[in-house]
Amino acid sequence: MGITRKFFSRWQNWIGLFMVLAFVLIAIFAPLLSPKDVETQGVVSSYLRVPQPPSPDAPLGRLPDQTSVYEALVWGTRDALKFGVGVTAVVFLVGTLIGAVAAFFGGRVNTLLMWAVDSFLAFPIIAGVVFFQQINHNLLVDLLESTEFAGFYSYVVQNPTILESVKPLFTLFMEINPTALAFALLMWMPYARVMNASVMSNKQMEFVLAARVSGAKKGRVIFRHLIPNAIAPVLVLAAKDVGALVVLQTTFSFIGLGHPTPWASALLSGKDWIFSPKGIVTYWWVFLPITVALILFGVGWNLLGDGLIDAMNPRTRQT
Amino acid sequence: MPVFRRLSFSILRSLLTLVLITAVLYATVMLTPPETLASLYMPEKTSPRMTEEMYEAMIQDIIEKYHLDDPFPVQYVYWAGNLLRGNWGYSPNLQENVFNGLTRRAPATLELTFYAIIIYFPLGLLSGVTAGNKKSGIADRLFRTTAFIATSLTPMILAIIMMVVFYITLRWFAPGRLGTAFAPLIEAEGYKAYTGFITIDGLLNRNPGLTVDALRHLAMPAITLAFAQWAILGRITRAAVIEENQKEYITAGRARGLRESTLAWRYALGNATGPVLTHTILSAASLMTSVFVVEIIFNYPGLSTVGVKSLAFIPDAPSAMGFAIYSTVLVLILTTLLDFLKVVVDPRLREES
Numbered sequence: 225m226g227i228t229r230k231f232f233s234r235w236q237n238w239i240g241l242f243m244v245l246a247f248v249l250i251a252i253f254a255p256l257l258s259p260k261d262v263e264t265q266g267v268v269s270s271y272l273r274v275p276q277p278p279s280p281d282a283p284l285g286r287l288p289d290q291t292s293v294y295e296a297l298v299w300g301t302r303d304a305l306k307f308g309v310g311v312t313a314v315v316f317l318v319g320t321l322i323g324a325v326a327a328f329f330g331g332r333v334n335t336l337l338m339w340a341v342d343s344f345l346a347f348p349i350i351a352g353v354v355f356f357q358q359i360n361h362n363l364l365v366d367l368l369e370s371t372e373f374a375g376f377y378s379y380v381v382q383n384p385t386i387l388e389s390v391k392p393l394f395t396l397f398m399e400i401n402p403t404a405l406a407f408a409l410l411m412w413m414p415y416a417r418v419m420n421a422s423v424m425s426n427k428q429m430e431f432v433l434a435a436r437v438s439g440a441k442k443g444r445v446i447f448r449h450l451i452p453n454a455i456a457p458v459l460v461l462a463a464k465d466v467g468a469l470v471v472l473q474t475t476f477s478f479i480g481l482g483h484p485t486p487w488a489s490a491l492l493s494g495k496d497w498i499f500s501p502k503g504i505v506t507y508w509w510v511f512l513p514i515t516v517a518l519i520l521f522g523v524g525w526n527l528l529g530d531g532l533i534d535a536m537n538p539r540t541r542q543t
Numbered sequence: 544m545p546v547f548r549r550l551s552f553s554i555l556r557s558l559l560t561l562v563l564i565t566a567v568l569y570a571t572v573m574l575t576p577p578e579t580l581a582s583l584y585m586p587e588k589t590s591p592r593m594t595e596e597m598y599e600a601m602i603q604d605i606i607e608k609y610h611l612d613d614p615f616p617v618q619y620v621y622w623a624g625n626l627l628r629g630n631w632g633y634s635p636n637l638q639e640n641v642f643n644g645l646t647r648r649a650p651a652t653l654e655l656t657f658y659a660i661i662i663y664f665p666l667g668l669l670s671g672v673t674a675g676n677k678k679s680g681i682a683d684r685l686f687r688t689t690a691f692i693a694t695s696l697t698p699m700i701l702a703i704i705m706m707v708v709f710y711i712t713l714r715w716f717a718p719g720r721l722g723t724a725f726a727p728l729i730e731a732e733g734y735k736a737y738t739g740f741i742t743i744d745g746l747l748n749r750n751p752g753l754t755v756d757a758l759r760h761l762a763m764p765a766i767t768l769a770f771a772q773w774a775i776l777g778r779i780t781r782a783a784v785i786e787e788n789q790k791e792y793i794t795a796g797r798a799r800g801l802r803e804s805t806l807a808w809r810y811a812l813g814n815a816t817g818p819v820l821t822h823t824i825l826s827a828a829s830l831m832t833s834v835f836v837v838e839i840i841f842n843y844p845g846l847s848t849v850g851v852k853s854l855a856f857i858p859d860a861p862s863a864m865g866f867a868i869y870s871t872v873l874v875l876i877l878t879t880l881l882d883f884l885k886v887v888v889d890p891r892l893r894e895e896s
Contacts (some may be wrong), residue, residue: 263675343560346874348831351867354850358863361854362579475699479839480851491699498703499711515700523695 235530242265251301258298267515275497275507280309285509287493293509301538303522307404307485308466309396314408316462326416327423327476334420341416347473352406353480353481370454403473403482411469415458420452429453456536460529467525476517493521546886553882563873565626568864569619581605582860586634587640588891599716626868632861636852640866644849649869651720652845655768657740658761663769663776665826668819670773671780672812676803678785689724693774698781702840705763711741716762718841726793727755764841765893768833779822783815820885827877827885831870848868 233239250257276286284293326337426432427450433447477488484492494510558612572580579604580793606612610621625631631641674686696704709716721729721741728734728750735746742761743784745754788811796806823830835847846869853862 350832
């Protein structure tokens with residue numbers, strides 16, 4: 225395809241791709257890079273709450289809770305990619321569909337749907353994360369009270385007399401990631417807007433009129449003609465969003481909202497050791513590797529998106 | 544007048560948006576059974592020796608009184624009516640009425656947002672115009688590099704850097720809202736909170752030290768907030784200016800002998816602010832999210848404390864709802880103001896549509 229060749233012809237577009245591929249490879253080969261069956265606690269006993277400098281069994285040092293930074297880094301890429309790609313995929317599908325359908329029908333339906341989209345844009349995401357975590361919590365507590373165990377999670381799970389049907393529900397509520405849910409429900413609007421504009425401008429084009437005149441059904445026109453031709457700008461948005469959503473999730477996790485991810489909990493546990501009386505570089509491994517990894521993750525996907533913009537730009541396209 | 548018509552239409556749209564959002568929020572909450580819904584209306588003082596029957600009776604009373612058994616539209620109308628009356632529920636984590644808790648903490652957030660906006664908005668426009676006028680000039684390249692750095696550093700990382708540089712090392716600025724020397728002054732007898740903004744109230748109460756202290760504590764959150772937003776605004780302005788500069792009236796003006804600076808600042812910028820304001824309107828919610836994130840990181844006691852406290856051990860639905868709705872209202876107010884500003888700045892929009 226012309227776009228692929230265009231993409232690979234300029235060296236600037238490769239940077240983003242390389243960075244993203246590096247993260248994907250680290251995630252895939254995580255068990256090789258940082259084997260979990262090897263005893264990584266080492267000789268240092270766990271009551272010592274001091275970060276340990278880099279050593280052979282912990283290449284990037286240890287956090288105050290004696291977790292190896294290297295291990296958190298390598299295994300964290302898996303969580304990051306799962307979250308980023310997963311949530312972006314959902315959000316992409318939802319937003320694109322809504323935007324395309326609204327634009328296809330046009331007129332009042334379009335105005336109404338786009339007003340709803342703009343309304344959702346007024347809701348801050350952090351409120352959504354707090355809200356969904358609260359609902360999760362409430363449903364969980366309700367479940368606890370309905371089984372007449374007012375107590376702690378460990379007690380409930382370890383208790384052998386609890387009904388087997390309640391436990392899966394319980395673990396389900398514990399595992400629904402409120403951040404993922406909030407993002408999936410509140411981050412699709414830009415996709416809808418961009419897709420809407422794109423489809424509106426494509427709608428009047430001749431190939432669409434030709435399809436409709438030749439008797440194609442509405443669904444067929446939407447799916448096989450409009451969407452593929454209008455999808456270019458939305459793909460860019462998706463590429464950039466993968467990085468942005470992971471960075472946002474880590475920030476929320478660092479603050480204390482949503483489930484903890486390996487990267488965020490590493491930053492959290494090392495938070496107090498960054499400022500040490502001997503200067504900031506004494507315990508550099510406590511925040512520097514993970515921070516750099518996070519920044520590179522965001523920048524990598526961002527550059528990939530920029531490369532896609534560049535490749536799809538009709539003004540610079542050469543035959 | 545078309546301006547007022549447009550403004551009232553904009554306010555109506557915001558109200559309808561608020562109705563839609565609250566309806567969706569309440570519909571989500573309705574997924575829980577009525578007994579849990581009753582927690583939205585729990586009274587302040589419950590007897591410590593409550594037996595199970597008393598508890599059940601109280602819950603049944605609440606369910607009847609607030610129609611928690613009825614279908615969604617009825618429930619929603621009663622709940623929305625309660626909201627409008629100021630009854631947003633009682634929060635056990637905050638130990639006060641949710642509405643009072645929110646309004647007590649709102650001025651802090653507004654003060655921070657205000658200072659961040661007056662820092663980043665003019666700077667963003669300035670940098671964008673300067674960078675856009677000479678594409679690939681020195682200013683442009685400097686801007687693009689700095690903007691790239693600004694957008695890749697999340698508030699979290701930037702906050703850590705700022706804390707280390709400005710608080711630990713230099714001791715110029717500090718987290719929180721007021722230092723230990725000045726914090727008791729707010730609660731003192733003679734202090735009158737005219738506006739709620741400590742920086743202004745300090746001067747009005749004839750205590751400039753208070754203003755300086757407040758500014759010292761505001762500096763880090765405001766600059767952190769402004770840094771990322773400046774880069775985004777600058778990029779949009781730059782793109783808009785570049786596009787404006789390619790239009791024919793600029794060339795025509797130049798041919799007629801207008802100075803470059805007049806062209807850039809009076810004509811091109813005026814027409815470029817349209818897309819800039821539109822983009823700011825669309826990202827108002829994201830601005831609010833950043834404000835809350837920065838508040839939490841710097842321990843600044845604003846609205847975000849309500850959100851954080853709602854996740855403490857006691858399940859606290861009212862404060863989570865209240866936080867969500869209040870922050871949406873703030874975003875909508877900001878959006879309406881910006882919409883009005885857009886009409887004022889761009890005369891083309893004053894025509895009746």
